[in-house]
Amino acid sequence: xxxRLSYLTLLAVAFFSIFPLYYSVVVASRxxxxxxxxxxxxxxxxxxxANVARVFDxxxxxxxxxxxxxxxxxxxxxxxxxxxxxxxAFAKLSFRGKNILLLITVATMMVPAQLGIIxxxxxxxxIEWTGSMYALVVPALVNxxxxxxxxxxxxxxxxxxxxEAGRVxxxxxWRLFWHVVLPTARPAAAVLGMLTFMSxxxxxxxxxxxxxxxxxxxxxxxxxxxxxxxxxYVLGLAGTAVGTLPLILVFILLGKQIIGGIMQGAVKx
Amino acid sequence: MDLDFDLxxxxxxFVQLAIGVVAFLAVVGLVLLLLDxxxxxxxxxxxxxxxxxxxxxxxxxxxxxxxVRTTLLSFMSGDGTDFVGLANYAWMFTQPEAVTVLxxxxxxxxxxxxxxxxxxxxxxxxVDHSRFESLAKTLVFLPMAISFVGAGIIWKFVYAxxxxxxxxxxxxxxxxxxxxxxxxxxxxxxxxxxxFLIVVMVWIQAGFATVVLSAxxxxxxxxxxxxxxxxxxxxxxxxxxxxxxxxxxxxxVVLVTQSFGMLKLFDIVRTMTGGQFDTSVxxxxxxxxxxxxxxxxxxxxxxxxxxxxxTPVVVYQLRTRRAVR
Numbered sequence: 230x231x232x233r234l235s236y237l238t239l240l241a242v243a244f245f246s247i248f249p250l251y252y253s254v255v256v257a258s259r260x261x262x263x264x265x266x267x268x269x270x271x272x273x274x275x276x277x278x279a280n281v282a283r284v285f286d287x288x289x290x291x292x293x294x295x296x297x298x299x300x301x302x303x304x305x306x307x308x309x310x311x312x313x314x315x316x317x318a319f320a321k322l323s324f325r326g327k328n329i330l331l332l333i334t335v336a337t338m339m340v341p342a343q344l345g346i347i348x349x350x351x352x353x354x355x356i357e358w359t360g361s362m363y364a365l366v367v368p369a370l371v372n373x374x375x376x377x378x379x380x381x382x383x384x385x386x387x388x389x390x391x392x393e394a395g396r397v398x399x400x401x402x403w404r405l406f407w408h409v410v411l412p413t414a415r416p417a418a419a420v421l422g423m424l425t426f427m428s429x430x431x432x433x434x435x436x437x438x439x440x441x442x443x444x445x446x447x448x449x450x451x452x453x454x455x456x457x458x459x460x461x462y463v464l465g466l467a468g469t470a471v472g473t474l475p476l477i478l479v480f481i482l483l484g485k486q487i488i489g490g491i492m493q494g495a496v497k498x
Numbered sequence: 499m500d501l502d503f504d505l506x507x508x509x510x511x512f513v514q515l516a517i518g519v520v521a522f523l524a525v526v527g528l529v530l531l532l533l534d535x536x537x538x539x540x541x542x543x544x545x546x547x548x549x550x551x552x553x554x555x556x557x558x559x560x561x562x563x564x565x566v567r568t569t570l571l572s573f574m575s576g577d578g579t580d581f582v583g584l585a586n587y588a589w590m591f592t593q594p595e596a597v598t599v600l601x602x603x604x605x606x607x608x609x610x611x612x613x614x615x616x617x618x619x620x621x622x623x624x625v626d627h628s629r630f631e632s633l634a635k636t637l638v639f640l641p642m643a644i645s646f647v648g649a650g651i652i653w654k655f656v657y658a659x660x661x662x663x664x665x666x667x668x669x670x671x672x673x674x675x676x677x678x679x680x681x682x683x684x685x686x687x688x689x690x691x692x693x694f695l696i697v698v699m700v701w702i703q704a705g706f707a708t709v710v711l712s713a714x715x716x717x718x719x720x721x722x723x724x725x726x727x728x729x730x731x732x733x734x735x736x737x738x739x740x741x742x743x744x745x746x747x748x749x750x751v752v753l754v755t756q757s758f759g760m761l762k763l764f765d766i767v768r769t770m771t772g773g774q775f776d777t778s779v780x781x782x783x784x785x786x787x788x789x790x791x792x793x794x795x796x797x798x799x800x801x802x803x804x805x806x807x808x809t810p811v812v813v814y815q816l817r818t819r820r821a822v823r
Contacts, residue, residue: 307522401533
């Protein structure tokens with residue numbers, strides 16, 4: 230009895246999680262007229278690529294995909310590098326003011342992005358970066374979460390003796406960083422890069438503020454699709470499917486590492 | 499299909515990219531060069547400065563300075579020229595819609611964490627040691643891959659409404675009609691519409707809670723579990739006396755993380771209702787004031803208020819940080 234109950238719950242939750250996803254793929258692959266069928270269609274149809282083609286006709290979706298790849302990719306690489314640098318300093322060097330600086334970093338991590346957005350937008354207007362991808366990439370080149378994440382990891386994973394030995398041998402910090410710190414940091418940096426890529430790919434508030442619908446990211450293009458007066462659901466769902474595909478692939482390939490990273494970074498929110 | 503993707507039209511973008519890459523490499527080169535000149539034996543302070551310079555500079559320009567300027571702007575008039583004292587804050591708490599916005603934000607901040615934690619906890623306990631554990635967890639986690647905007651689009655369709663008599667196309671109304679009920683405008687009737695939006699967030703976040711809590715359950719020392727079993731603890735006692743106390747820290751992490759995230763909530767409301775029909779929340783109101791109505795001062799005041807609400811979480815985090823150390 231208990232067993233049956235638990236299977237039932239399991240089924241119910243799994244259904245609640247998966248069915249909306251599945252059904253939106255079904256709808257995205259059918260013609261608009263199929264929506265009103267009774268009973269509703271439960272299997273994917275053959276119209277998916279035609280619908281996707283309509284998405285590309287309605288909004289500049291190719292450009293949006295390119296923009297999102299460039300922006301999220303650049304941000305991920307920069308965050309990985311700068312966070313490893315700073316994380317190394319916080320984890321393994323002792324200098325005056327370190328604790329207070331680290332405390333400020335942790336506090337910064339909690340500041341909602343909205344607090345800085347209005348002046349940041351004014352700045353972008355002044356230097357004429359509105360509508361350009363610079364406006365997305367440059368303010369996001371480093372974030373407090375990344376620094377904190379790498380600090381945590383390096384203070385555990387980087388053997389102090391190894392650094393000491395290098396120091397005694399007279400190795401420069403550059404050599405130590407390149408030959409000891411970077412190889413050690415690589416697994417954590419990869420997770421950080423993935424998380425950063427995902428959140429940059431899915432970011433919406435700032436791109437919506439600073440970009441134009443003519444030169445959007447994926448999320449901005451999707452919201453344009455969905456905000457039409459005549460709501461073309463098939464169009465919106467087909468766009469969502471294409472815009473989510475890269476992340477679903479990442480999830481399927483690297484799910485374990487992502488979960489691990491999210492657990493460590495559960496403080497980020 | 500109009501795949502108007504001609505590379506020459508896009509070439510400015512690649513020029514931009516090239517400029518960006520060159521600038522990035524220049525910074526990297528500069529940092530490494532500086533480090534190369536200074537043997538490790540020398541003062542650590544110098545090293546720390548070089549290593550931290552990029553991160554600290556970017557954080558200061560990108561976040562700290564704007565945050566201070568926002569606070570100043572919140573005391574200025576809409577166009578940012580005249581000092582108006584607390585007028586923007588007074589406006590915030592006296593306009594009639596303000597109560598609705600605050601009520602909605604409160605609903606999100608309270609309900610989402612509770613629902614997500616409850617569902618995650620029950621699900622994690624049930625699938626623990628079951629045959630389909632990893633599959634079950636993957637399924638519930640999958641919605642996390644979807645952006646809030648994408649989730650908004652999917653659920654806007656689930657909730658879609660057509661006038662009675664017409665064929666219902668929304669998933670939910672189809673089911674309702676199928677069972678002989680009357681179709682409803684799920685997203686129009688306040689205050690229930692906010693609850694239907696909250697369901698979307700629970701859908702996304704339940705996987706996060708499940709995974710975090712399930713890991714916590716797994717790390718309960720097995721001798722405690724064994725001892726409780728030997729003492730004849732039933733499933734209910736097991737749950738309330740052993741499991742729950744053992745995973746308290748993880749539950750707190752989920753609650754805090756979620757309520758913190760809900761304060762900033764924007765994407766789902768923006769995509770699904772645009773904040774109409776009394777569904778607006780703080781961040782959406784801030785967007786409207788600052789970027790649609792040109793009321794910079796009011797927008798800034800809302801942002802500052804948002805930050806004030808987050809501060810307890812910041813303080814809590816800093817204190818647990820210290821406790822860990």
